[in-house]
Amino acid sequence: MTEALGRASPGDLKWLDAARTVASPGFNRWLVPPCALAIHLCIGMAYGFSVFWLPLARAIGVSDPVVCTGMTLADALTTTTCDWRVGDLVWTYSIFFVVLGAAAALWGGWLERVGPRRAGVVAACCWCGGMAIGAYGVAVHQLWLIWLGTGLIGGIGLGIGYISPVSTLIKWFPDRRGLATGMAIMGFGGGAMVGSPLADLLMRHFADDSQVGVWQTMLSLAAIYFVFMMAGALGYRVPRAGWAPAGWTSPGAETGVGTGFHVHLRDAHRTPQFWLVWLVLLLNVSASIGIIGIASPMLQEIFGGRLIGADVAFTAFDTDQKAAAAAVGAGFVGLISLFNIGGRPLWSSASDRLGRKATFAIMTALGALLYGFVAPTLTGTSLGLFVVVFCALASMYGGGFATVPAYLADLFGTRYVGAIHGRLLSAWSLAGIIGPLIVSRMRDTALAAGTPRDLVYPSIYQALAALLLTAFIANLMIRPVDKRFHCAEETADTVPAPTTAVSTNQALTRSGRITIVLAICWAAVLVPIAWGIIRTLEKVAVLLD
Template identity: 60%
Template sequence: MTARTADVTLLPERTPSWLSREATIAKPGFNRWLVPPAALAIHLCIGMAYGFSVFWLPLSRAIGITASKACPDMSLATALVTTTCDWRVADLGWMYTLFFVFLGASAALFGGWLERAGPRKAGIAAALCWCGGMAISALGILTHQLWMMWLGSGVIGGIGLGLGYISPVSTLIKWFPDRRGMATGMAIMGFGGGALIGSPLAAMLMDAFKGPTSVGVWQTFLVMAAGYFVFMMAGALGYRVPPAGWKPEGWSPAPAKAGMITNGQVHLDDAHKTPQFWLIWAVLCLNVSAGIGVIGIASPMLQEIFGGRLVGAPGVSFAALDAGQKAQVAAIAAGFVGLLSLFNIGGRFFWASMSDKLGRKTTYAIFFALGIALYAAAPSFAAAGSQALFVLAFCIILSMYGGGFATVPAYLADIFGTQFVGAIHGRLLTAWSTAGIVGPVVVNYIRQAQVDAGVTGSRLYDGTMYILAGMLALGFVANLLVRPLKPKWFMSDADVAALNSRGAAGAIPSGSFGIGRGGFSATALAAWAVVGIPIAWGVWTTLAKALILFR
């Protein structure tokens, strides 16, 4: 590789010193176990993006209060500016598309900036965008302007999602080169867990703020934005990066897993030129497309497949149930969704940690092979009326969906090195944006085609399951084709040294940080308690709702 003497990563940062990357270089005695809680503080807040559906029904009667004031002939363009008609859930649901499109776009666009600016500045920018976007949305709800919600939470908030999501990736991988999967799994677990905390919290706040003239949503947005801002700022200020050349005591980099872990470094400008980047892009896109499609239909899928069987009335279709029975079935389906969310979160930590032992390529091979088998078997479980096997299959599938997100940063570090892994990961997240459109569209259109063909009951989703299995089969092939990079793609030692020169002055001997000096300290335990207690509350709340499945 040719030297990049004018590389943009060497440009000075015109910012206050406390915001600069240099100000975040850790001092001797710093405990590396303080970094994951900082990352979790940000991810738990932006993870509420998964829980925004809790607002849709209240917002659909923001004017009517007790019942929706509908305008049957209202177009989407009219819905954006109307002040006399209540919004439809479908109009509000576009927020999800905006979230994940702008998440991927901003992560790709700002990933290179993050690498030179550092995680603290990126975390603060994420807090301003995410919480500021919620404040703009609150004003949009108060004035009943849907376009302000789209702009606030969807566009500006979506940019905050992208910045917040990738802000800790490179830093964690550099702090935990010995446990890359576990480190990123801890943080990205928070993104999946944000809705477990945010959704019940939002429900409690809306209940407290609602009244004869308000459904309590705009007040809830403002309170949550303020709370999230405090948490996210604390996380951003808690970020530290290791000095150049630091490594854990007793650990030395060595090729492993049949050469699938490199000791070289690939420049950001070259990563996307390699076939390996696009193969891993396809791996993530296909894994996410299959999983995210299921998340979107989980509740109606269980209700329509098992119908009366869920409430002790086997042989009665969902459509034939009375209002009381349908309410019971809906509560059971909500428990199913909650259980899936728990496996989604747990899978992020479990599978990412397992990948440290199994290797990233092997872990993804398990995702695809086991996923294909479970999707293919799901129609048989449905036809046999085996609710337990059906639920178990999709819990495992969702654990691997979450595991795919948490494992991919370490996969990229193994193939491309750690120097630009945060920025490369940011560009790879365009696969998520793509999957966020492809997965739900494919699943919903296949289902509608089955409905139009008169298919009902346990056979309604058979075609969907087989199509998703086929998508995972393509992912299996893409993963199989991933190979170590050729030497031509790696930067020279001189180029790497030049890039690291900004942190060289602060370099210190190996082992002066983290568990090599004092272990899991009282300060680290306190930091973990700050994020761990809300997680435990969210898990308990969700588990309590999911227990209805087993009654």
């Protein structure tokens, strides 16, 4: 970072230019993953914003909500005398992910032109600035400001911040593309695991008899995240044109792996491969996101009193039993989140050995089998096996996210992979609507027809299995991109390398400094992750008790 800043005056923004991020000879590529994780851990808090909904639903009443009968959603946007309903607040979450997909698609090409450093800085300003505006909206009790700041502006930061680390890491790890994308996207999945308990601690600190402490917490998180995201953005480097890891040679286009060429952004969406991968991601996400969203009530409704050692149905729970079962449900959600996170580097790293197509074939086929045949037979039977099945499904949900960028790089090359990945994320936005819609509609219809709560889910599982079976077939249809779309990759360095000789002592000193910097950078991201895992395991202990 000091190297980049040293080339420009403080008021000169040229230090953000793509040319200033080209790594010097001898740069250690393992310095880049912590930068990617720093950004993804921060924006991943989008998954954890539900921690604010209940406190915000009593922001005026503090101890009890101030309920206004007949208040519409339009009224809720500007009211200063009535507490918001959770349903009004959840719209922020929906705005997040719709805007994420749109922003990634709209600004993916811009990212490839300006480089990851400028994109990372813009993402930090949008995400943290949006949270600050949202905090002000909470302070003055204006829901429209929360939607505008946290939802819209923050969502733009989400989209740009999501694709910039992925694009950068793929270029640094052509030999381990799956591992690279798994490391980056693991951070996005783990953001809520760290941010939610931190937000809870901060709200407890700021809350008193006159306030719930949400706006102070959001503002504090915005400041913390801004420091981390800026550090990650300024630490970005991109490899010189023609760079390759020591001892690694390209496997060649004849293997079906997209190395040695790239497909231009303007042509990618004209290929059937893009739309087949888009469909696979859409179906894989749709099949899991709806179930994950109701994981806690699903477990409680299926197993009822067995969760708490009582012979009673879910509908007959008293107040204490509801609280005890909810604690077990929270443990189940925590365990699913751990497997969602862990599945990202696990499946994406496996794809480096198995191949991307084979990995998606395994994930979609196994998912269809578990949803279609195994899960329906577990209703009210083995709690342990039920948990194992859904942890496996959660790992493949996360694994699909982590593996798909490497899949795109194989098919289209790395030159425009960030922009292509951004356009592909529109599938995620649509899946965020389709998946929950399928699950909620089928669940509500079954309950309205008088179906017992523990028997509502088998038909839902089979519908989701059908989605994954379709994804399996679509994945089998993917072939290498036709050569008429290929453009030759640059092979010569575009930035001249310094020719200054370096002595052995200087090399050893530099190596020692790099080792220290590596340790500091990795500790900065691994310590928060470890803390988040410990806090999550505390919840999981209730389930395993």
